[in-house]
Amino acid sequence: MSATTKKLKSELSEELDYILNYWSINTLDYKNGGFIGQIDYDENHLDKAEKGSVLHARILWTFSAAYQETKNENNKEIAKRAFEFLYANFYDTEFGGLFWSINADTTPKDTKNQIYALAFAIYGLSEYYAISQNAVALTLAKNLYSQIQKHSYDPINKGYLEAFTREWEPIEDLRLSDKDANEKKTMNTHLHIVEAYANLYKVWKDKNLQTVIIELLATIEAHFINTETGHLRLFFDENWIEKPDVISYGHDIEAAWLLLQCAQISEDKILIENYTKYAIQMAEVTQKGLDTDGGLWYEYDSEKDELVAEKHWWVQAEALIGFYNAYQLTNDEKYLNLVLANWNFIKKYILDTKNGEWFWGINRDYSLIEKDKAGFWKCPYHNSRACLELIQRINS
Template sequence: MQKELKNLKIELKLELQSILSYWMENTVDQKRGGFIGQIDYNNNTNEEAEKGSVLNARLLWTFSAAYKISHNREHLDTAKRAFEYISIYFHDVEFGGIFWSINPDGTPKDTKNQIYALAFVIYGLSEYFSVTQDKKALEMAIDLYKKIQKYSYDPINGGYLEAFTRDWQPIEDLRLSEKDANEKKTMNTHLHIIEGYANLYKVWKNESLRKVIIELLETIEKYFINTETGHLRLFFDENWVEKKDVVSYGHDIEAAWLLLQCAKISEDSTLISRFKKHAIQIADATKEGIDTDGGLWYEYDPETQELMAEKHWWPQAELMIGYFTAWQLSGKQEYLDIVFKNWDFTQKYIIDKEKGEWFWGINSDYSKIKKDKAGFWKCPYHNSRACIELIHRI
């Protein structure tokens, strides 16, 4: 096993380098600054694509986190490029939010404050601060945290509301994407708020922030984790009335390890103990979504009993961390075997060995899903994070 883990670590280091090289070589926008908004399945660059705040925040996090392993100056320079671009073009100085998207020339396009995006910018800024000690990054992260607490936090029912206009007024369309339910409180946004807040607390030991993290973990545990099934509940209204939806295997296994990590950062021993149990239960429940080839299916609809028979890139990355965590907690070999089998699947079907990066995914017949290689939702965060987390853990 030691030999297998050592080989896995070597392979993950090589893959991390490959992912980072792809983004540095293909996505830097030399004409207009920042990064190009879209590269398609065939590696064709679309210089006229809008630029998304989530992609840019994830680039900031990725290259900052990777620098801690690589000590490669180019990675730090790329992180700095992302930070400066976000500071100048995405940060709404007038109202203190983050533009959801901008045009290729840097002018605002969609100016709504989607809390999910603010959370990711906090995640990226705090990681960047941890490697640079740039106080401007920390100040911006703290200010965004305060904006979320002021406008998004629900003081009556708890939890966080999804989105607002540029000047923080209520907004009709709250959705992250067209596939999402138009509800006021979602698992996805809460998961990434806690992710951003916990990362901020690592560099800013503010006691009120720690209390907010603890409250948020308790809220997630109460409403989003279904302890009967081991899956996550996804959508609620402001009064915590659930809107039934699909089982999202990728989000399940991502939450399994990420929430435990946040609990550990909070240093609350009771929560750590509870989230260790959740991590195992969710990992066990997610097994139903793993195919015989080791790949993780995308979604399942319990109402219609229909499987969304696609295997996307990001659930594979989250599976590796989630089941490695389950192995670390339990010592059971079966969890580690799932990691190795999934990594074999990912290498065989998901990684683009010819042009670099990971494909969007595959269909049930193993044909490639012809969606972005880089884009609004196709970022180097899930796959690079899987490499980084497992390199550290091994």
């Protein structure tokens, strides 16, 4: 370990503690249970905000994964709180799905089955099982996996459909958010299904699950990875007809390392070889989205030849891992230098050194993007995972 990487590891260990402390101190909802639905840009706690299943599932994963690294009992307690609340309030005991959101008082709000949310629940539940050996958590993860396979999997064309009603009927609005195309198959959901399934396989060595992961990685390779450009294709209909969209630098660099990790967990040698190649290719082309200050831009609209000139927190977090992964694979110092430059950018512009946590991001003129500090999409998952991944990778 060089002096440079030793310093980086030390700073990331410290930052991980800051992130966990912020969520432990600021987000616990003592009135209704679980975690507060929203803390806005000005640190106002919006006690009546709806609570998202993705937020709670990501908190569950974060504190479970952090406990494995830190062995801090408080992290295990926070993970337990997240598990118990998710199980009691988001899991649909009648139809076997997961509510997208609930009201602050824990009554159901949006009861659709968004497969993305089910995947994150599996991701968090399997990580929690790893630290707790809680049989209910593993059973719940298996149940959600079965529901995805039963209702979302497309046996004819392969891949997974986006969303359903509570009763598992077709639904008109399939989108994760307003900015997404209303299409039946998306890169984002497939990425997080395979992430979830791979994490489940780590604690449940089921041969059928392994086969499903291998097929899913092959499907992603066939449709979502543009092997010519190295970028991801984002939206398709059910017959794999592409609906062209932006280049998402954040998803490119996230997929670069995450899909290789899933391939390694699957133990399929051909997939490992292929995704090693893609990891390097995607890290290489993502450099087009880097600014001179070390930050990674959000998206590029090639049709309009227009940059979405924002630098979001999660994009920077994934850049840390993706470029460090490329450094590990190639031993090329340029990738380590990109990591260091990106971390310096994060320290200078993204970390909230006054209140804790990370700002949503900055605009082209370096003004802050005035969006949530905690909320439906602002979770501790990306930044804590970046810290954890690099701490562990620098060790190896």
